Amino acid sequence: MNYKIKSLLAIFLIVGNYCVAQSNDQIVEDFESSSVNQPGHVYPMVNSEGRVRTQVFAPDAKYVKLDIGGVKYDMVKDAEGMWTGESAPQDVGFHYYQLNIDGASVPDPGTLLYFGACRWGSGIEIPSDDQNIFAVKDVPHGHVHEILFPSESTKTCRTAFVYTPPGYENQTSKSYPVLYLQHGYCENETSWPAQGKANLIMDNLIAEGKAKPFIIVMTYGMTNDIEFGKLREFDIIPFQTVLVDELVSYVDENYRTLSNQENRAMAGLSMGSMETKAITTNRPDVFSHIGLFSGALYAPEEVKEQSNVKLIFQSCGSKERPEAVQKSTEALKEAGINAVWYVSEGTAHEFHTWRRSLHEFAQLLFK
Template sequence: MNYKINLLLTTFLMADFFCLAQSNDMVIEDFEPSYINQPGHEYPMVNSQGRVRTKIFAPDAKYVKLDIGGVKYDMVKDEEGMWTGVSDPQDIGFHYYQLNIDGASVPDPGAMLFFGACRWGSGIEIPSNDQVIFAVKNVPHGHVHEIRFPSKSSQKTLRAFVYTPPGYEKEISKRYPVLYLQHGYCENETSWPNQGHANFIMDNLIAEGKAKPFIVVMAYGMTNEIEFGRLRDFDILPFQSVLVNDLIPYIDSNFRTLANQENRAMAGLSMGGFETRLISLNRTDLFSYLGLFSGGVYRPGDFKEYETLKLVFISCGSKENPEWVKKAVNELKNAGYHAVSYISDGTAHEFHTWRRSLYQFAQLLFK
C-alpha cells in the first residue's frame, strides 16, 4: 500500500514538474508591434518575455527561418503563403536580425534598417525598464550633423556624424570639449546615432544637469576592412592617421571646440574600444579621458608616459567578463589612477550594454 501511494505521489509530482516546465516554455500572447517598425507595419512584434514574432508573405518559398541572436528558428507557412516565426526570449535592448528564405538572408520588410553585422539589415528593440535614458523627451535637443571631411591620409573624402549640444547654434562665443566615440566591428559611423541613440542620451543628461554639454564625433573606424577571424592582424595606423591628421584638425577648424588634450576624450564599443586603447597609448598627447565599452582593459603599466590622464572608464555586460573589468579597475585605482568600472546588469556584448556605458561615462567627463 505504501509503495502504491509513493508511486502515485511521485507520478503526480512528476506531472506537476512537467506542467511547470511546459508553462515556463509557453509563449505569452501579449505581443505588440516593435516601435522601430517601418511605418504602417504591424510585424515584427515583441512580447513581455522578450520573444520576437515576425511574418512574411512568401508563397513560393520552401522554407523560411528567423535568424536572431545566433540562432535560426523555423517559421511556419499557412494556406495563404504567410510564414510566421517566434524566437526564444532575447536580452533587453537592441538586436540585429534577418530572415533566411530558401538559403538567402534578407532583411525583414517590416523592420527599420540598421548597419550592423557588416550589412544593412533589420533591427528589433526588446523593451527594458531603463530605456528612458535614450527616450525622445520634451527637452532641448542638440543636432546631429552629417559631415564630409577631406582625408589626405586615405586620399578620400570621408563621412562622420557630429553631435552638437542644445544651444550650440545660439551661444556663438562658447567653445566645447569633444568626445570621439567609436563603433564596433561590422558597424560604421551610423551605428552610434541610430541604434546607439547617442544624441538622445546626451540631450537627456544635459537637460537633467547630469552631464556637461560637449560635442560628440562619430566616425568610421576602418574596422570592417579586415576579415572576421583575423582581427589580430588589424593595423591601427591607417585609422590613427585619419583621426589624428585629418579628423581632429577638421573638427577643431569647423566647430567651436576647446582644442586641447584636457578637453578631449575618446571611447568606443568592442573593437572601437580596442582602437581607443591602441591610439590613446600611441598618442598620449591627445586625450585626457578614456572609455572602453566591452573593448578590453588598461593596466597600470600602460600609463607610465601619460602625464595628463584624468579618467579611465571600463565597462561590460554582466554576461561578459565583469570580474576581469573589476580587477583591472582595482589595479588602476591601487596605482593611483582615477578609474571607474561599470557593469551593465543582464546584458551581454550588445548595444544596450554600450548605451548604458555611454550614459555613465558621459556624466564623468570634463568636470
C-alpha cells in the first residue's frame, strides 16, 4: 500500500472517529431508570431529551435492535455479550416498544408488560410537564374491579374493568353516572387502567373538585377479528349488543348507577372512537355525553335529530389532524350542538394524547 493511500485511510479513520465522537457528545448523559421498569431493573432508561436507552444480555446474538415508534435502532455488543443502544428523542408520554434479536421481536425483560400492538409487550414512559394529572397523590382513591359478565349473544363470559370513585363503598345510598370508555385497535380492556391511568386521573380530578364522581366501565371492544387497515369492514352490531344489551344492564343491576340516558356517557380512542360514534348514533336513547379521541368525527347532520345529546367532545394530538377536529366541532356548535374540541400539544396517536383528552372530557361530564 503506497504512502498516499495510507494517508487517506488515516484521514478517513480520524474523521470517522470524530463524527462518532460528535454524535455521542450530542446525547445528554442524564439518563434515569424508567418509571415503568420491572422491580430492581435499571434499564431501560430515559434522558431529558426523551431518548430511550436499553440493555439486554444476548452473547450469542448476531444483531439486536431497539424497535420503537416504527423505527429500529442498532444496539452495540460489548465483550461480555451485553447489547446497549438508544433511540432518537421521543414525544412525551407512553410508548410501546420491543427488541429485535436476530429477527425475532421480543419484549424487553426490563419493563412491565402492557397489551398493545396486538401483543403483551414492553412500554416506556417519557416524562412530561403535566404527568401530575395521573400521579399517585395523597388523595382519596377509588377502586378498579375486574368483573366477569355473562354474554348470551357471544355464548361467553366476558371481562370488564369497573372504576368506582372514592367513597363509593361507604356512601351506600348514593348512585352515580357512568362512562363507558373504549380502547383502540390491538388493545384491550386492560389498556385504559394500565396505560391510560384512568383511575388516577379521576381520583385527582375529584380531589381537586374539578370533576363529578362517576363510574367508568372498560371492556374489550372486539367481538370478531378484523385485519389492520380494514376497520371500515368492522360490523358494529355484535359489539353493540354486548355493550348496550348485556354490559349496561349488568352494571346497572350490580352497581349503584343512575340508570338513565342523561347520566350515561360513552367515549373511546382511535378504533374506540369509531365504535363510540356508531353505537351512540344507533342508540341515542342510551348515551347523552359522547367523547371521540383521535379518530371519528361528527358532522351536524349526523346528530341534528338527537336533541337529547348533552355534549360532544372531540380531540386529537397536535401531530395528528387538529384542523379537522376544530372544523368539525365548530360546525357542530354552529348547528346549536354543545360541542367542545381539544388538542394535546406535542403528541401524536398515543396514550398521552388520550390521557389528556380524558382529563379534559371528565371535567365536562354530567354537569
